[in-house]
Amino acid sequence: MLIELKNVSVIFEEKTDVEKVALKDINLSFSTDESILLIGNTGSGKTTLIYLLDLLIKPSKGFLLYDGKDPFFYPYEFRKRFGVAFQIPERQFFSETVEEEITYAAKNFGVPFTQEDIEKVLELVGLRKNILKQSPFKLSGGEQRKVAIASILLHKPEFLIFDEPTAGLDLKGVLSVREILKKFKNSGKGFLVATHEPELFEDLCDRKIVLKSGTILEDVRSSVAHT
Template identity: 40%
Template sequence: MSIKLENVSYTYGLNTPFEKEALFEINLEINKGDIWLIVGHTGSGKTTLISLINGLLLPQKGDVKVEGMSTKNRKVNIKDVRKKIGIVFQYAESQFFLPTVKEEILFGPNNFGIELTDEQIKYYLDLVNLPIDYLDKNPFELSGGEMRKVAIISILSYNPDYIIFDEPTVGLDFNTKQSIFSLIRNLQDLGKTIIVSTHWINEFSNFKPKVLLLKEGRELFKGEFDDFIQMDEQLLFDAGIILDEKLQLYKCALKKGQKELAEKISNL
């Protein structure tokens, strides 16, 4: 089972003076258990792509199929698609509108007709290292990192198979970032498929994800992380990708065929 994008194109303001092409003929298959990075400059089409995957936008050309369900097929209940795919947005507060953390967590399951027990709620709180007494707190009074964690629970709580993280580490301190990485690893171990839209590939190098690099709505690269890292540096730079010192060393080791050294560098 998978998510498939077949020749997908999308233009904002179609047939108006403000027309702007966001994506052009994108082909992508995301299989169960994969972890993908969607990377590129601001305005490269990353947000449009994840909105198309989730059915928030419908392709104007081509097709998006989630486990065989076409998002633009009117016979498909789009709610069935969205139950399978959860999005954790970059700004967690944009997802909140209820007065307590518990109500925010329960909103998704209630919407999909899922009953969540107190033990299940505690399980998700433990998964992101939040105490049980946070359930009665106002989500808007939490720190940025805590809000991000509540946003993640609000998605995990209805148990989607595919989880999209939009810039999951932006604005977080070191410890909170590490807890997010640990959570992503745990979700992988649970069989979840992870899609991360980000500028910061350096932070995800030890996951060895597959990578889709977008530039001005076009696919510049699609494939394995090690092949992506070894692309021409000027091409990467022009697409908004800058390799930090660790990845420069990793790339150098790969090019010299020193895979064992590359693995050690990756795990630093």
């Protein structure tokens, strides 16, 4: 799928009526088979861009095109093609068991899955099967993050968007996130990872986009990415 942002600005209007320009006149296009590293200082607009791509907010100016169409006319159709892990994905939990949490998105998007599929995603993220009956709220931060990622993988998205996926993870957790992205890439699919730790993902990415104060400071493709 081809994603295009044309002269996109996102302006938040704060209570004080002071406008906060989070993204400023962005022109960007990428294909969902690319592996993209998104970096930039705190407040540079990374999360805002991710919210926009997941159609949770609309551009204040300019427009988005997904395969040449306005995605806001078909938000459900396009959202199901993405697997998005927000900065604190566990904040989105609401199910009583890990199993319900992991299967929620697939059910919601009408994507069929088997028990074997559930076991495969658990293995991929490095969780044991006996976690399925536990409450997601009683897990460690690292386990919660893995549950959130497992839920995303079960609905078989074609593009992953991870916002700060390694925040609060130990080395084992970091390696497991890397492994997930690597496997995803090796299966011919793409991802965008926003991070303050580019060195953890640089070698997996073939494009680096640097945001600064809501604008694109740098957008470079590399031919050295290897997995």
